[in-house]
Amino acid sequence: MIPLNKRILTVQTSKIRQFNDYTKEVGVDVILTLGEPDFHTPEEISKEAIYALQHHETKYGPTPGFLDVRKKICEYEKRVNDYDCTPNEVLVTHGSTEALTSALFTMLNEEDEVIVLNPTYPMYRQMVEFMGGRLVPIDISVTDFQVTKEQLEKAITPKTKAIILTSPNNPTGTVLNDQSYEILYQLVKDKPIFIICDDVYNQIIFENRKPGFVRYKDLKDRIIVCQSYSKSYAMPGWRCGYLIANEEFISHAVKIHQYMIVALNTFIQPAMIKALDFDSKDMVQSYKERRDYIYDRLIRMGLEVKKPEGAFYIFPSIKKFKMSSFEFCKKFAEEYKVAIIPGDCFEADDYIRISYCVDMDTIQTACDRLEKFIKALEEKE
Ligand SMILES: Cc1ncc(COP(=O)(O)O)c(C=O)c1O
Incomplete structure (x- = not known):
């Protein structure tokens, strides 16, 4: 071999x-x-893709995604999460899996550390280690599934490149509270650390839904949002999602995206616009x-x-x-x-x-x- x-x-x-x-x-x-x-x-979402197919939207699309889709994503993020972004800060991806992978490829160097909150979604370890990084889990099952200052302080080192937050969490369904966010904010605000928000479940919160880490607008340049259509709109087989990061970050992430998938399937992108208005x-x-x-x-x-x-x-x-x-x-x-x-x-x-x-x-x-x-x-x- x-x-x-x-x-x-x-x-x-x-x-x-x-x-x-x-x-x-x-x-x-x-x-x-x-x-x-x-x-x-939902049928109203599917119909958009069927219409697009019938009208021959089957050519290659633009690498970062159609502009009207990216504009819609910005409008949606402002409306739902009070998060300001511009189309140049958005990359339309093949599910949040590709958003996460592209983001990690864009930021990680050998030996860089990525903190996750355990129990955790398994792809993080596989991808971080594949890229030469090191996963640093914090066991939050012993702290009522919330972040504590002691644990986080211990986990952060000069090699920490990013912290991944998954709220609500897979597998626990737990949601990070304001105190956890505040601890995170205070400990990272003066350090060169990215916060990756794996937001795939953030539309499925049962009470008192609030924006996650994106609430810290002063750290916007370091916030990476990975979003999915799979869960909130029951579209897992469509494979669509997006990545939001600062413009420079996106200008590099788009290279991974280009060489991995070229561009997202054209005819599903009108359905992505429709979905963002679906309640x-x-x-x-x-x-x-x-x-x-x-x-x-x-x-x-x-x-x-x-x-x-x-x-x-x-x-x-x-x-x-x-x-x-x-x-x-x-x-x-x-x-x-x-x-x-x-x-x-x-x-x-x-x-x-x-x-x-x-x-x-x-x-x-x-x-x-x-x-x-x-x-x-x-x-x-
Ligand atoms: C926490 C988490 N992140 C990302 C994903 C991947 O979602 P997508 O279907 O958008 O690739 C999943 C899927 O189960 C998940 O649970």
Whole structure:
């Protein structure tokens, strides 16, 4: 074999997807694994793409995305997050995954450190390490899923290049509070550190939604927003999102984007404009009702769990069963035919992630079976 890139050999494929495939092999019939809305893309959004296709919008588009799309993104960010940006600060990307990857490629040098708040979304480690950086996780499961000054101070070094904030979080559904933001702000404001806001769930917040780190307008030059259409508008298969950063940053990020994908698919871009006027409140209300139900059931089962304030995941602790999260989830899948995700996939082995972006009947069946499984485990002890 001709030697390949050294780092690519160490990149791991998604354990979430691997585990999901495994559960199919053992014949599960109840699936709460993937972070994919059960809703269809709203028809008014899809119609825009169909119209564009019928009108032959199938040529190469401009590399950063059509200007009217970028203008709309600026209008939306101002309206929803009170965030001021210009079209030259926006790059239309292939989902937030590409926004995140392009941003990391643009900023990271060898040995640079990127702080994340654990439990954390797995792609960060894979991409940061692939680019020669080092991931520095802060375990916020021990601080009620909020940031503390002590932990953050310890984690920041002269090598810190960025901090990634995911609020609401995947896998916990927790939302950073004002105090966490203030701690972050105070500790980074005088340091050359980027704040990457992975905002893919920031439209799915159940109460008191507020802008995230973008509230600190004086740090705008260092804020990188990565946004997605996958969750808020039920468009995961469309693969669209965007990156917002200062103009100079974007002028470099666009090079990665150009050589990776050239430009986003032209005919979906009119639908991106339409989506930003879509009000997802009914979807959010539905996730909230499911959150209430599943949280209540888990508490009644005696599981320790933080009530999620957004997204569509819940992350109960399984520490008391003294088994690894893979063992727990495998056994549950094999014996009770329900698929959920081991917390180890998010670097938090004492937990399991349940995605509740499925219909109520499925959630109810999953809870009934989990209750039986837990009882059986407890009786064995
Ligand atoms: C925290 C987080 N960031 C980014 C993504 C990727 O989203 P997209 O579909 O826009 O690539 C996901 C998808 O699950 C996610 O959970």
